[in-house]
Amino acid sequence: xxxxxxxxxxxxxxxxxxxxxxxxxxxxxxxxxxxxxxxxxxxxxxxxxxxxxxxxxxxxxxxxxxxxxxxxxxxxxxxxxxxxxxxxxxxxxxxxxxxxxxxxxxxxxxxxxxxxxxxxxxxxxxxxxxxxxxxxxxxxxxxxxxxxxxxxxxxxxxxxxxxxxxxxxxxxxxxxxxxxxxxxxxxxxxxxxxxxxxxxxxxxxxxxxxxxxxxxxxxxxxxxxxxxxxxxxxxxxxxxxxxxxxxxxxxxxxxxxxxxxxxxxxxxxxxxxxxxxxxxxxxxxxxxxxxxxxxxxxxxxxxxxxxxxxxxxxxxxxxxxxxxxxxxxxxxxxxxxxxxxxxxxxxxxxxxxxxxxxxxxxxxxxxxxxxxxxxxxxxxxxxxxxxxxxxxxxxxxxxxxxxxxxxxxxxxxxxxxxxxxxxxxxxxxxxxxxxxxxxxxxxxxxxxxxxxxxxxxxxxxxxxxxxxxxxxxxxxxxxxxxxxxxxxxxxxxxxxxxxxxxxxxxxxxxxxxxxxxxxxxxxxxxxxxxxxxxxxxxxxxxxxxxxxxxxxxxxxxxxxxxxxxxxxxxxxxxxxxxxxxxxxxxxxxxxxxxxxxx
Amino acid sequence: xxxxxxxxxxxxxxxxxxxxxxxxxxxxxxxxxxxxxxxxxxxxxxxxxxxxxxxxxxxxxxxxxxxxxxxxxxxxxxxxxxxxxxxxxxxxxxxxxxxxxxxxxxxxxxxxxxxxxxxxxxxxxxxxxxxxxxxxxxxxxxxxxxxxxxxxxxxxxxxxxxxxxxxxxxxxxxxxxxxxxxxxxxxxxxxxxxxxxxxxxxxxxxxxxxxxxxxxxxxxxxxxxxxxxxxxxxxxxxxxxxxxxxxxxxxxxxxxxxxxxxxxxxxxxxxxxxxxxxxxxxxxxxxxxxxxxxxxxxxxxxxxxxxxxxxxxxxxxxxxxxxxxxxxxxxxxxxxxxxxxxxxxxxxxxxxxxxxxxxxxxxxxxxxxxxxxxxxxxxx
Ligand SMILES: Cc1cc2nc3c(=O)[nH]c(=O)nc-3n(C[C@H](O)[C@H](O)[C@H](O)COP(=O)(O)OP(=O)(O)OC[C@H]3O[C@@H](n4cnc5c(N)ncnc54)[C@H](O)[C@@H]3O)c2cc1C
Ligand code: SF4
Ligand code: SF4
Ligand code: SF4
Ligand code: SF4
Numbered sequence: 001x002x003x004x005x006x007x008x009x010x011x012x013x014x015x016x017x018x019x020x021x022x023x024x025x026x027x028x029x030x031x032x033x034x035x036x037x038x039x040x041x042x043x044x045x046x047x048x049x050x051x052x053x054x055x056x057x058x059x060x061x062x063x064x065x066x067x068x069x070x071x072x073x074x075x076x077x078x079x080x081x082x083x084x085x086x087x088x089x090x091x092x093x094x095x096x097x098x099x100x101x102x103x104x105x106x107x108x109x110x111x112x113x114x115x116x117x118x119x120x121x122x123x124x125x126x127x128x129x130x131x132x133x134x135x136x137x138x139x140x141x142x143x144x145x146x147x148x149x150x151x152x153x154x155x156x157x158x159x160x161x162x163x164x165x166x167x168x169x170x171x172x173x174x175x176x177x178x179x180x181x182x183x184x185x186x187x188x189x190x191x192x193x194x195x196x197x198x199x200x201x202x203x204x205x206x207x208x209x210x211x212x213x214x215x216x217x218x219x220x221x222x223x224x225x226x227x228x229x230x231x232x233x234x235x236x237x238x239x240x241x242x243x244x245x246x247x248x249x250x251x252x253x254x255x256x257x258x259x260x261x262x263x264x265x266x267x268x269x270x271x272x273x274x275x276x277x278x279x280x281x282x283x284x285x286x287x288x289x290x291x292x293x294x295x296x297x298x299x300x301x302x303x304x305x306x307x308x309x310x311x312x313x314x315x316x317x318x319x320x321x322x323x324x325x326x327x328x329x330x331x332x333x334x335x336x337x338x339x340x341x342x343x344x345x346x347x348x349x350x351x352x353x354x355x356x357x358x359x360x361x362x363x364x365x366x367x368x369x370x371x372x373x374x375x376x377x378x379x380x381x382x383x384x385x386x387x388x389x390x391x392x393x394x395x396x397x398x399x400x401x402x403x404x405x406x407x408x409x410x411x412x413x414x415x416x417x418x419x420x421x422x423x424x425x426x427x428x429x430x431x432x433x434x435x436x437x438x439x440x441x442x443x444x445x446x447x448x449x450x451x452x453x454x455x456x457x458x459x460x461x462x463x464x465x466x467x468x469x470x471x472x473x474x475x476x477x478x479x480x481x482x483x484x485x486x487x488x489x490x491x492x493x494x495x496x497x498x499x500x501x502x503x504x505x506x507x508x509x510x511x512x513x514x515x516x517x518x519x520x521x522x523x524x525x526x527x528x529x530x531x532x533x534x535x536x537x538x539x540x541x542x543x544x545x546x547x548x549x550x551x552x553x554x555x556x557x558x559x560x561x562x563x564x565x566x567x568x569x570x571x572x573x574x575x576x577x578x579x580x581x582x583x584x585x586x587x588x589x590x591x592x593x594x595x596x597x598x
Numbered sequence: 599x600x601x602x603x604x605x606x607x608x609x610x611x612x613x614x615x616x617x618x619x620x621x622x623x624x625x626x627x628x629x630x631x632x633x634x635x636x637x638x639x640x641x642x643x644x645x646x647x648x649x650x651x652x653x654x655x656x657x658x659x660x661x662x663x664x665x666x667x668x669x670x671x672x673x674x675x676x677x678x679x680x681x682x683x684x685x686x687x688x689x690x691x692x693x694x695x696x697x698x699x700x701x702x703x704x705x706x707x708x709x710x711x712x713x714x715x716x717x718x719x720x721x722x723x724x725x726x727x728x729x730x731x732x733x734x735x736x737x738x739x740x741x742x743x744x745x746x747x748x749x750x751x752x753x754x755x756x757x758x759x760x761x762x763x764x765x766x767x768x769x770x771x772x773x774x775x776x777x778x779x780x781x782x783x784x785x786x787x788x789x790x791x792x793x794x795x796x797x798x799x800x801x802x803x804x805x806x807x808x809x810x811x812x813x814x815x816x817x818x819x820x821x822x823x824x825x826x827x828x829x830x831x832x833x834x835x836x837x838x839x840x841x842x843x844x845x846x847x848x849x850x851x852x853x854x855x856x857x858x859x860x861x862x863x864x865x866x867x868x869x870x871x872x873x874x875x876x877x878x879x880x881x882x883x884x885x886x887x888x889x890x891x892x893x894x895x896x897x898x899x900x901x902x903x904x905x906x907x908x909x910x911x912x913x914x915x916x917x918x919x920x921x922x923x924x925x926x927x928x929x930x931x932x933x934x935x936x937x938x939x940x941x942x943x944x945x946x947x948x949x950x951x952x953x954x955x956x957x958x959x960x961x962x963x964x965x966x967x968x969x970x971x972x973x974x975x976x977x978x
Contacts, residue, residue, distance in 0.1 A: 341631070341675060398625070398677070402623075402677055403677035404676075404677060404678060404679040405675070405677065405679075439623065439624075439625040439626075440623075464626075465625065465626030465629075465630070466625045466626055466627055466630075466677075467630060468626070468627045468628075468629075468630030468631035468675065469630065469631055480630045480631065481626060481630045482626030482627075482629040482630045482640065482643060483626075484624060484626050484643070487640070488637065489629065489630070489635060489636065489637050489640060490630070
């Protein structure tokens with residue numbers, strides 16, 4: 001039966017109805033139906049300055065249990081614990097009702113919020129009240145995103161003998177990792193690790209690879225999802241294209257190469273990079289002259305395989321049925337133009353780290369030679385092998401990260417990749433001077449601190465103090481910074497500056513989260529069921545997350561998490577059964593469970 | 599050099615304005631973006647360090663806060679929203695109280711009631727003095743001109759007012775100069791790491807004067823041309839009016855209404871426009887929180903602007919009543935004018951906002967002295 005301990009509730013946000021958020025007015029009205037609720041306060045009524053004040057209020061109402069309700073209730077726990085203890089109560093009787101954590105975020109989740117609060121005022125853990133019935137599982141799995149996370153997860157599941165649909169938005173799998181030359185901290189060649197895995201994906205009998213495809217709709221319940229997938233028109237037949245590249249030579253359409261991070265041009269009919277999987281060409285409709293104006297067809301004429309190119313091919317939709325889904329959509333880099341003071345987009349030799357990754361890559365546009373950016377015949381700014389070589393390079397940390405003006409969080413990988421890039425400059429241009437400007441050096445992983453020491457000893461000047469601005473002066477870049485430890489103001493001429501841009505959630509992540517019914521953190525990363533103890537599942541049964549789409553991390557962590565996600569999926573498949581999603585439980589069902597457990 | 603850490607320092611400084619020092623994580627962005635910082639005088643970040651660590655003596659001996667003109671570039675780009683520009687402002691208020699041996703600056707800056715009380719107290723004192731030492735309201739003698747015009751020198755003879763002016767100016771000067779001396783002790787004398795060459799004291803005086811007149815450092819902040827111009831105009835107007843009233847009252851306060859192009863009137867008008875436009879601009883900025891430097895207003899910023907506004911307004915009214923021959927209105931307005939003007943001068947000039955008129959150029963002067971020493975390598 002319902003609990004009788006007199007309970008006070010504190011709402012962290014204003015109690016009001018709002019289109020975007022949970023309707024708190026409704027939640028507050030609802031919870032009064034529990035007779036033990038003695039007081040409901042919100043942030044306007046209770047000052048969090050003085051615990052004794054609150055203790056007096058608690059005493060006055062004879063409150064014995066206290067619930068903090070909100071998105072970050074843990075933040076105020078210590079305050080109310082103090083108040084409760086001062087009022088003569090026990091610390092254990094402070095309970096948090098965490099809306100966001102348990103998936104009550106939007107207006108549509110108002111009932112969920114009620115259930116969360118109902119559990120709290122009766123001191124029943126939400127997880128216990130929401131144990132659900134089991135349903136059978138379709139053994140096929142959908143993996144969304146073909147970066148290293150998606151690749152790893154797909155291989156794990158496929159190697160266990162289960163069928164995987166791997167859906168990738170671009171023309172090839174590989175994600176960001178395929179763009180790198182070396183990886184920290186071991187300086188292994190990225191391609192040497194990644195390419196065999198990519199090839200394996202392409203050849204695996206249990207994997208159906210769907211590149212240039214996007215998930216359009218997800219219906220159904222855990223164990224049995226129906227997924228609509230948009231197959232964008234490749235216009236080149238995957239089965240018959242022999243990858244000879246004849247078509248590309250004479251193609252008049254051009255666009256910046258996505259794979260080269262825009263530092264080189266590609267044709268309208270192209271292969272993202274030579275080791276792409278699938279190793280087949282495709283046509284980008286937006287830059288194809290024929291698609292735009294109805295005239296050209298040069299590629300069709302030169303292609304040696306009859307009917308291989310079909311310029312009039314249209315997008316298509318297919319439907320698949322799966323029991324589990326792994327989301328591994330990765331990240332995008334921070335748009336450095338937003339931090340105007342660094343001149344990116346105006347000063348050609350201020351480059352992003354990702355662009356620089358392409359520049360130093362032996363398979364990149366310059367064959368790995370570090371050169372200035374220069375203009376091609378059509379005035380596009382690109383990296384060309386014949387340009388001059390810079391003699392000094394500065395790397396600037398924390399661009400767009402740890403910054404209230406952009407993203408508050410630390411992007412976790414940029415300290416380390418900056419050290420890696422510094423090493424690559426030293427290796428390729430032994431005469432160049434390399435400077436690194438940082439705020440804090442976050443070398444947290446196995447072998448990372450050692451890597452940092454190693455780079456220091458290679459002669460890179462590593463300076464504490466993030467640079468504040470870069471301007472042009474006498475055709476050179478002029479950088480201003482404070483050398484905090486050296487107590488100096490720095491005004492330095494440099495040839496090239498690399499901005500260590502942070503990681504951000506993809507543009508379409510909000511859309512995807514709605515489609516899948518999974519939550520996002522405030523920053524936009526997909527939300528795990530529990531950050532500490534269950535970082536791969538989501539609140540929606542059968543849907544797991546892996547890689548950077550869950551939060552910034554490096555490749556080793558991504559791989560580990562992808563394997564973990566795969567093991568969760570295999571768990572469901574082996575059991576053959578899966579719990580219904582908490583989402584599908586009605587408020588009444590949870591209430592009756594609460595009454596039973598209270 | 600070792601120094602004692604004062605664990606209460608943050609709490610003390612917090613009384614002088616919005617304290618955001620816990621936000622700062624020492625990225626160095628603010629110093630690097632500041633158009634006014636230079637080698638040897640790094641700010642604003644180092645100020646944060648000193649506050650966070652409780653280095654009271656370091657702060658007391660720092661010129662840096664005065665070298666900042668609050669362009670706000672640092673606050674705009676600070677990744678922690680720590681508002682370094684405002685912190686420099688807070689430090690300037692705090693330093694004003696550090697230099698002031700009377701302790702009044704601290705009271706005024708840390709208690710709204712004290713400041714208002716002081717203003718009211720002085721205003722009443724002025725009222726009593728006005729009534730007892732001028733011929734108001736008894737109107738002994740002829741205090742209305744034969745043509746019905748105003749005879750201000752009959753009711754408040756310039757000599758008597760002048761006497762009052764001189765006593766006030768003398769007191770203000772004494773307090774300010776002794777505070778500046780105190781400032782010298784803290785910034786120059788106590789700093790044993792540099793030895794100032796004696797000649798520098800003389801050679802740097804010219805730069806001091808030049809900087810005072812042109813506020814050229816201010817102009818170094820980008821994108822603040824209007825701001826710089828209005829601030830300069832306001833300051834020069836203030837100085838001109840102050841000089842005319844305190845030193846040339848006989849010439850300024852006449853019963854004859856001069857023709858409009860007479861320098862007395864022209865100068866008065868230009869200076870009044872300078873004050874008025876400036877005040878409106880700054881009040882508007884503060885209300886709209888239009889710029890970084892007007893986002894956070896301390897109550898002393900408001901009392902200062904309000905007093906200056908009232909003084910200017912009553913000054914203008916006084917002038918028009920006088921030239922349009924309205925004796926009684928003139929004399930009453932004269933009294934109200936004084937009741938605004940005197941508290942403004944006696945409170946703001948030595949103890950509050952206007953003291954930066956003295957401290958800032960002096961600080962720049964001191965910084966230049968140190969620079970001269972750095973140049974000659976007289977650094978230990
Ligand atoms: C400049 C730079 C250098 C780095 N260097 C290193 C290093 O040296 N060592 C290291 O350990 N880490 C490094 N990292 C971090 C590393 O990039 C990431 O840890 C890793 O790439 C994460 O892999 P992922 O699969 O999660 O994401 P991604 O690599 O971003 O892959 C995501 C994939 O999903 C696809 N996708 C996205 N949205 C959709 C959708 N809606 N539908 C279908 N497909 C979709 C994308 O096209 C992409 O192929 C670096 C990062 C940067 C920015
Ligand atoms: S039809 Fe399109 S893809 Fe083919 S050659 Fe012409 S522009 Fe290139
Ligand atoms: S990893 Fe390093 S560079 Fe990246 S945001 Fe964190 S501290 Fe800054
Ligand atoms: S910019 Fe902000 S965080 Fe960085 S040092 Fe200055 S005050 Fe501190
Ligand atoms: S407000 Fe302007 S002058 Fe003052 S410290 Fe900041 S950047 Fe420098």
